[in-house]
Amino acid sequence: MRIGVLALQGDFHEHIxxxxxxxxxxxxxxxxxxxxxxxxxxxxGGESTTIGKLAVDFQLMEPLRQFGKQKAIWGTxxxxxxxxxxxxxxxxxxxLMDIKVERNAFGRxxxxxxxxxxxxxxxxxSPEDAPFHAVFIRAPLISSVGSSVDVLAKLExxxxxxxxxxxxxxxxFHPELTTDDRFHRYFLRLAGAKE
Amino acid sequence: xxxxxxxxxxxxxxxxxxxxxxxxxxxxxxxARIAEDAGAVAVMALERVPADIRAxxxxxxxxxxxxxxxxxxxxxxxxxxxxxxxxxxxxQILEAIGVDYIDESEVLTPADEAHHINKHLFxxxxxxxxxxxxxxxxxxxxxxxxxxxxxxAGTGDVVEAVRHARAxxxxxxxxxxxxxxxxxxxxxxxxxxxxxxxxTRQLGRLPVVxxxxxxxxxxxxxxxxxQLGVDGIFVGSGIFKSGDPARRAAAIVKAxxxxxxxxxxxxxxxxxxxxxxxxxxxxxxEEELIASRGW
Numbered sequence: 001m002r003i004g005v006l007a008l009q010g011d012f013h014e015h016i017x018x019x020x021x022x023x024x025x026x027x028x029x030x031x032x033x034x035x036x037x038x039x040x041x042x043x044x045g046g047e048s049t050t051i052g053k054l055a056v057d058f059q060l061m062e063p064l065r066q067f068g069k070q071k072a073i074w075g076t077x078x079x080x081x082x083x084x085x086x087x088x089x090x091x092x093x094x095x096l097m098d099i100k101v102e103r104n105a106f107g108r109x110x111x112x113x114x115x116x117x118x119x120x121x122x123x124x125x126s127p128e129d130a131p132f133h134a135v136f137i138r139a140p141l142i143s144s145v146g147s148s149v150d151v152l153a154k155l156e157x158x159x160x161x162x163x164x165x166x167x168x169x170x171x172x173f174h175p176e177l178t179t180d181d182r183f184h185r186y187f188l189r190l191a192g193a194k195e
Numbered sequence: 196x197x198x199x200x201x202x203x204x205x206x207x208x209x210x211x212x213x214x215x216x217x218x219x220x221x222x223x224x225x226x227a228r229i230a231e232d233a234g235a236v237a238v239m240a241l242e243r244v245p246a247d248i249r250a251x252x253x254x255x256x257x258x259x260x261x262x263x264x265x266x267x268x269x270x271x272x273x274x275x276x277x278x279x280x281x282x283x284x285x286x287q288i289l290e291a292i293g294v295d296y297i298d299e300s301e302v303l304t305p306a307d308e309a310h311h312i313n314k315h316l317f318x319x320x321x322x323x324x325x326x327x328x329x330x331x332x333x334x335x336x337x338x339x340x341x342x343x344x345x346x347x348a349g350t351g352d353v354v355e356a357v358r359h360a361r362a363x364x365x366x367x368x369x370x371x372x373x374x375x376x377x378x379x380x381x382x383x384x385x386x387x388x389x390x391x392x393x394x395t396r397q398l399g400r401l402p403v404v405x406x407x408x409x410x411x412x413x414x415x416x417x418x419x420x421x422q423l424g425v426d427g428i429f430v431g432s433g434i435f436k437s438g439d440p441a442r443r444a445a446a447i448v449k450a451x452x453x454x455x456x457x458x459x460x461x462x463x464x465x466x467x468x469x470x471x472x473x474x475x476x477x478x479x480x481e482e483e484l485i486a487s488r489g490w
Contacts (some may be wrong), residue, residue: 113198
């Protein structure tokens with residue numbers, strides 16, 4: 001199975017390292033023709049304004065929208081913003097997922113944090129019911145979700161930080177910065193992996 | 196588990212989010228917006244770009260917090276600011292106003308001729324310059340969560356950035372081929388903490404993100420540094436001292452993403468107008484060089 005990681009900007013190497021540890025063929029995607037033959041694509045953490053601008057400049061917007069209509073896409077942090085339909089600000093968005101996000105919702109960098117999250121959906125990839133250690137960096141919140149979207153994780157105060165709509169997945173935090181690969185395995189299932 | 200802030204993971208993590216991107220020096224909110232629109236991943240808020248600091252002479256200090264705050268208001272991307280080497284009170288002030296990263300920078304006049312800031316004591320992360328592996332690992336030992344080459348700021352001459360990147364990356368390659376019993380005396384030789392030397396050897400790279408800085412003025416310069424193996428690019432005077440800053444900024448962003456594609460590099464390098472005039476480093480008297488500041 002070939003999984004792409006959008007490599008316009010951000011921590012794409014970190015995602016590729018996790019995928020390779022899981023035995024998956026992982027490739028960097030910078031141009032539209034590189035989307036062919038992929039079973040899914042990850043949009044990494046980074047700056048959503050930069051990723052959006054480069055996606056427009058290199059004609060990736062429409063190909064990514066078409067890709068997301070059939071195949072799996074996972075956005076982490078900036079990637080989640082890019083998948084949303086509304087970021088309360090003028091910037092290029094794919095608009096594939098029926099979610100609204102609030103950028104830098106926790107404030108500036110000194111407010112970035114780590115916390116354990118309860119993510120019941122991960123039981124489908126791993127029977128252990130351990131919390132998921134989540135790293136939030138200048139993170140966005142998912143401020144509202146449409147009726148076709150399932151909420152996968154919330155903070156203690158009820159704010160949404162992970163959600164899924166069919167084969168589309170978003171997390172406000174960065175599983176690629178930890179050694180826990182359950183979210184990556186969860187995404188590989190969405191992309192059609194057998195086990 | 197309780198929420199934990201200011202861990203090394205989140206400090207280093209922000210730098211990981213900047214990888215493959217360009218951080219631009221800006222001196223006004225208007226510059227900051229031009230940089231953001233061009234695709235910068237962050238801006239460095241300053242009163243004067245390094246080329247002007249060189250021309251102006253005198254003591255170069257932290258910028259007015261009022262200016263930094265206005266730049267923070269103007270953009271949604273992270274904002275960095277510089278303090279003098281060893282000036283931990285300037286760093287406290289920058290942390291208090293909420294900048295996202297502090298550059299303890301040789302571009303400003305050093306405040307301490309023997310010591311750098313103890314960066315572990317701060318919630319805000321720090322980036323520091325280096326010329327070689329020993330200097331990089333000393334800064335990480337003091338708590339830096341990101342490293343950049345020093346290059347020679349404000350010159351538009353990339354030669355020193357190349358020298359420093361080759362030094363760091365070459366020393367890491369050498370470290371990896373060394374017998375394990377040789378590592379301790381190597382650590383002593385380069386003046387670096389043994390544990391960080393061992394970690395670097397095992398990772399095959401610095402334990403934190405490593406950008407290039409100091410003299411980058413063209414898309415080709417940015418791609419050169421990326422092909423040498425750095426994680427991203429700082430551009431100081433190279434953008435706003437050029438003829439068409441918006442166009443040049445966007446071109447350097449594209450070149451940093453497509454650093455391995457000469458056809459795209461050729462395309463983005465066309466019609467950029469005048470680059471910054473620049474100053475050949477070999478023509479600068481030694482006492483005017485700033486990369487040697489830092490200990």
